[in-house]
Structure formats: structure tokens, C-alpha cells
Amino acid sequence: MHSTRPALRLFVLHHAGGSHTLYRHWPAGLPDTWDVRLLDAPGHGFLLEQPQIADAGRLADFLLSGIEPDLTCPYAFFGHSMGALVAYEITRRAVERGLPLPVWIGVSARSAPQPAGPASPYHELPDAELRTRLKQLGGTPDGVFDDPELWALFEPIIRADLALVENWRPAPGAGPLPVALSAYAGAGDHASSPRRMAGWAGHTEHFLGLRVFDGGHFYFQDDPRPLLRQIERDATAALEAAVATRSS
Numbered sequence: 001m002h003s004t005r006p007a008l009r010l011f012v013l014h015h016a017g018g019s020h021t022l023y024r025h026w027p028a029g030l031p032d033t034w035d036v037r038l039l040d041a042p043g044h045g046f047l048l049e050q051p052q053i054a055d056a057g058r059l060a061d062f063l064l065s066g067i068e069p070d071l072t073c074p075y076a077f078f079g080h081s082m083g084a085l086v087a088y089e090i091t092r093r094a095v096e097r098g099l100p101l102p103v104w105i106g107v108s109a110r111s112a113p114q115p116a117g118p119a120s121p122y123h124e125l126p127d128a129e130l131r132t133r134l135k136q137l138g139g140t141p142d143g144v145f146d147d148p149e150l151w152a153l154f155e156p157i158i159r160a161d162l163a164l165v166e167n168w169r170p171a172p173g174a175g176p177l178p179v180a181l182s183a184y185a186g187a188g189d190h191a192s193s194p195r196r197m198a199g200w201a202g203h204t205e206h207f208l209g210l211r212v213f214d215g216g217h218f219y220f221q222d223d224p225r226p227l228l229r230q231i232e233r234d235a236t237a238a239l240e241a242a243v244a245t246r247s248s
Contacts, residue, residue, distance in 0.1 A: 003047065006033060008035070013081075016165055017134075041063070043160075057124065077105045082164065085165065093170065176205045177205065180204070180207075183198065185212050186214070194210060
């Protein structure tokens with residue numbers, strides 16, 4: 001806990017089928033003047049016993065209600081994959097409700113919002129094919145695939161999250177967010193290619209750029225340091241711009 005007001009409060013939103021655990025070392029790799037909060041969706045991580053929320057808008061409502069009391073200093077979101085669209089939805093709600101807005105959003109490994117969904121949804125794949133696709137993507141511990149009891153526990157969670165992602169559509173007529181945004185992609189990510197990630201430029205009034213890293217969908221899994229350094233640079237630039245705007 002910070003005894004003084006943090007320079008930035010960063011909320012990190014996890015991927016489909018995941019939890020805060022993949023990001024547990026991130027607070028130590030980011031500035032000690034930041035308050036880094038790792039959020040779990042219901043049915044995941046610390047909230048494993050809570051009923052899962054299968055709709056992106058309702059999940060955004062749930063998470064926003066939880067963090068709203070903490071929007072007392074400059075804050076930002078970083079969301080990976082499912083977490084990216086949830087960060088977008090939370091920010092959209094903050095705009096609509098007149099709440100304090102984040103100074104920055106980082107969206108990672110999630111293609112820019114599209115009106116049409118994927119041709120072949122992952123969440124409806126047969127069991128063996130789903131396992132194969134998940135292994136290719138990475139991010140799920142091998143033990144989950146190797147242990148029938150663990151797979152039985154996590155398969156419905158993963159399928160529900162994938163359905164949430166694949167059924168989500170942006171609100172009709174939604175304009176660009178009045179918030180600085182950076183997009184992050186793995187050069188070898190076939191699910192959310194850099195070309196698709198570049199489309200986020202049309203969903204913000206302040207696009208800070210597309211950052212491409214070596215690797216696939218979980219390009220930061222083995223070594224998050226390059227990503228964390230870029231998050232620090234981007235969020236700090238957005239924070240400094242927001243402070244300059246307020247003081248001018």
C-alpha cells in the first residue's frame with residue numbers, strides 16, 4: 001500500500017481463461033511511485049468462487065463498481081487480449097457516467113473493435129481442437145492440459161471467456177475515446193496481428209502508436225521487461241501530457 005498519493009494507479013486486466021497470476025511480478029517491474037492493481041474477473045483468480053460473468057458490458061460494470069472508489073488519483077488501464085476489450089468498455093462507461101477518465105489505456109493482443117465477429121468461433125471448437133489452439137496461443141499452464149481434473153475445472157471458464165470475447169460488439173455509433181491509447185502486439189500473433197492492432201488508432205483521439213514485440217499472442221510471457229519498459233514510457237508520456245493540459 002502507498003502511504004502517499006501514487007503518481008499513477010495502473011489497473012491490469014487479464015486475458016480469457018487467465019487471472020492476475022500471469023502478471024503477479026509486474027508491480028515489481030514498474031515504477032515504485034505507481035500503485036499497480038491486478039484485477040480478477042469473477043470466476044478467476046481470487047474471485048474463483050464467484051459466478052462468472054459472460055457478457056463484456058456486465059463485466060465492465062462489475063469491475064468499474066469495484067474500482068470506482070479508487071479513482072482518486074491519475075489512473076490508467078492495461079488489458080491483454082480479453083482484458084483489452086474490457087478496458088475499452090470500462091473507459092466507455094466512465095465517459096458516459098461523467099467519472100474521472102483514465103490518463104492512458106494500453107490494449108494488447110486484441111484486434112480493434114469490428115462490427116462483425118469471427119467466422120469460426122473458438123468457444124465452439126471440439127475439445128481436442130480447442131486444446132490444440134490454446135497450446136498454440138500460450139498463456140495456459142501445460143498442467144491444465146495434462147491433468148483431466150484441472151481441464152474439467154478450467155474448460156468451461158475458458159469457453160465462457162472466449163464466448164464473451166467473440167460475441168462482443170462495440171456500441172453502435174461509438175466515437176473515439178477522449179483518452180490516450182497505445183496498442184501492443186506480438187509480431188507472430190496470428191490471432192491479433194499487428195495489422196489488426198493498428199486499427200485501434202481509429203478508436204482514440206490520442207493514439208500514441210503501435211508497439212510490436214517479438215513473439216506470439218503471449219509475447220511477454222517469458223520476459224515481460226521490454227513490455228513493462230514501454231508501458232512505463234507510454235503511460236508516463238500520457239500522464240505528463242494530462243498534467244500539462246490541466247495546468248495550462
